[in-house]
Amino acid sequence: MLTTRPRGTNDIIPGEVEEWRWVEEQFAKICTQYGYSEIRTPIFEHTELFQRGVGDTTDIVEKEMYTFTDRGGRSITLRPENTAPSVRAYLENKFHAGPQPVKLFYSGPMFRYDRPQAGRFRQFHQVGVEVFGTNDPAVDSEVIAMGMDFYKRLGLQNLELHINSVGCGVCRPVQRQKLKEYFRPRLGELCRNCQSRFEKNPLRILDCKEQRCAKAAQDAPSTLDCLCPECADHFAQVKRHLDLLDVAYVINKRLVRGLDYYTHTAFEIMARDIGAQSSIGGGGRYNGLIEILGGPSVPGVGYALGLERILLTMKGQGIIVGAPAKCDVFVVTAGSEVADTAYKLLFSLRAAGISADKDYLGRSLRAQMKYAGKCGAHFVVIIGAEELARGTAPIRDMNTGKQEDIRLDSIAAYLAAHDIS
RNA sequence: GUGGGUGUAGCUCAGCAGGCUAGAGCACCAGAUUGUGGCUCUGGGGGUCGUGGGUUCAAGUCCCAUCAUCCACCCCA
Numbered sequence: 001m002l003t004t005r006p007r008g009t010n011d012i013i014p015g016e017v018e019e020w021r022w023v024e025e026q027f028a029k030i031c032t033q034y035g036y037s038e039i040r041t042p043i044f045e046h047t048e049l050f051q052r053g054v055g056d057t058t059d060i061v062e063k064e065m066y067t068f069t070d071r072g073g074r075s076i077t078l079r080p081e082n083t084a085p086s087v088r089a090y091l092e093n094k095f096h097a098g099p100q101p102v103k104l105f106y107s108g109p110m111f112r113y114d115r116p117q118a119g120r121f122r123q124f125h126q127v128g129v130e131v132f133g134t135n136d137p138a139v140d141s142e143v144i145a146m147g148m149d150f151y152k153r154l155g156l157q158n159l160e161l162h163i164n165s166v167g168c169g170v171c172r173p174v175q176r177q178k179l180k181e182y183f184r185p186r187l188g189e190l191c192r193n194c195q196s197r198f199e200k201n202p203l204r205i206l207d208c209k210e211q212r213c214a215k216a217a218q219d220a221p222s223t224l225d226c227l228c229p230e231c232a233d234h235f236a237q238v239k240r241h242l243d244l245l246d247v248a249y250v251i252n253k254r255l256v257r258g259l260d261y262y263t264h265t266a267f268e269i270m271a272r273d274i275g276a277q278s279s280i281g282g283g284g285r286y287n288g289l290i291e292i293l294g295g296p297s298v299p300g301v302g303y304a305l306g307l308e309r310i311l312l313t314m315k316g317q318g319i320i321v322g323a324p325a326k327c328d329v330f331v332v333t334a335g336s337e338v339a340d341t342a343y344k345l346l347f348s349l350r351a352a353g354i355s356a357d358k359d360y361l362g363r364s365l366r367a368q369m370k371y372a373g374k375c376g377a378h379f380v381v382i383i384g385a386e387e388l389a390r391g392t393a394p395i396r397d398m399n400t401g402k403q404e405d406i407r408l409d410s411i412a413a414y415l416a417a418h419d420i421s
Numbered sequence: 422g423u424g425g426g427u428g429u430a431g432c433u434c435a436g437c438a439g440g441c442u443a444g445a446g447c448a449c450c451a452g453a454u455u456g457u458g459g460c461u462c463u464g465g466g467g468g469u470c471g472u473g474g475g476u477u478c479a480a481g482u483c484c485c486a487u488c489a490u491c492c493a494c495c496c497c498a
Contacts, residue, residue, distance in 0.1 A: 004488095058496090063422080063495095112498090115423090115494090118492065276492085277498075280498070282497080282498070309498060332458095364452095364455080365455095366456085368458090369459095370458050370459085372457095374459090380457080398458070
């Protein structure tokens with residue numbers, strides 16, 4: 001137990017972390033270009049935030065939350081997603097009183113208690129954006145297009161964008177009514193789960209993968225059939241803007257999404273060949289959420305993308321991000337009498353902005369060279385008694401094997417000039 | 422929460438129908454003119470065979486339990 005990590009968690013170790021950083025950097029970069037600012041919210045929040053924000057009937061709240069009571073008797077939950085916390089921060093920091101819209105992005109760990117499998121973990125990582133304060137369908141489209149642009153920049157291919165509209169407060173009750181009318185005579189055909197959904201949230205029956213439910217739902221009125229004129233127009237505008245940007249999409253009437261707060265636009269991006277959990281990102285509009293959480297009536301739209309699944313897809317598509325060398329310059333010593341000189345030289349290299357290292361195991365010169373090679377060092381500086389006496393030292397280019405004798409006091413300048421970063 | 426697969430060295434695995442001090446490749450460390458890496462050669466360290474019970478003269482090998490892990494369902498990223 002002492003040497004095994006908790007179930008569903010991962011160590012991101014050297015060799016992997018470089019890829020993570022690269023992806024995260026690409027995300028930060030694209031967000032900045034699209035006019036989004038980073039926000040960092042706590043990893044845990046009051047449990048109530050998720051109960052109210054995500055919705056009591058969702059799987060996340062019903063069975064997947066990491067909830068505990070802290071020493072002050074408060075119920076605390078490790079965030080299972082970051083939209084509700086973003087809304088909370090938006091309100092708490094009075095962003096609604098400032099210039100609108102507010103465009104935020106985030107990146108960080110999320111937690112859901114679930115059985116791990118390919119592409120699913122208890123601690124996983126999401127990057128995402130949220131836009132508050134505008135109901136412009138062009139923003140729904142911006143958010144979607146930006147996500148697709150991000151995947152494209154990572155080099156991902158063969159992704160499928162599914163979009164749908166789940167309606168608003170006006171058409172939802174109509175939908176609900178129609179769905180109940182449709183399913184009432186078919187109740188017996190549904191799985192037990194869906195039978196309870198019938199009362200609580202008939203919309204979710206459409207999302208069920210159970211074969212008999214899918215069959216029973218075959219001719220169910222889709223959310224698209226029930227949209228009010230306003231929602232229908234909104235959806236049409238979203239599609240039109242995606243068309244303007246040549247973003248390909250599939251209209252998926254079955255796409256409902258498991259979180260309660262979505263209204264209007266819902267979308268999900270699927271990747272093949274990463275196992276059963278094929279969704280690598282998803283999001284939508286949530287115009288009622290801010291009010292639900294006690295704020296003014298402010299519309300919002302956003303998405304979250306799963307880093308583990310993105311990385312898994314990249315791996316599956318053979319996209320490799322080269323890990324940088326551990327150090328550029330390795331200082332090799334021959335004989336203990338030069339240890340102090342070498343030690344000082346090492347630090348002078350670092351002070352000059354060069355990534356440098358040396359042996360700390362008292363290894364032979366040969367072994368030091370071997371190690372330097374394994375570290376991927378571009379240059380090796382060799383110092384021994386002769387060099388000390390001479391005042392110069394050979395600098396070996398590990399790629400070409402060529403060596404040059406350089407004066408000890410100008411080694412840093414020589415290496416810096418070689419632009420080895 | 423449900424179902425199935427797997428657990429032998431750091432990694433990938435072998436170990437046939439239970440029988441001698443548990444193996445290979447790779448990795449790691451050291452050496453091959455005691456001042457020069459990558460290739461090659463030689464040698465070396467390292468395993469409570471996931472854990473706990475049971476069957477047996479004898480268990481890595483069979484049985485049970487447990488834990489971990491992987492995959493799938495549910496749901497989602």
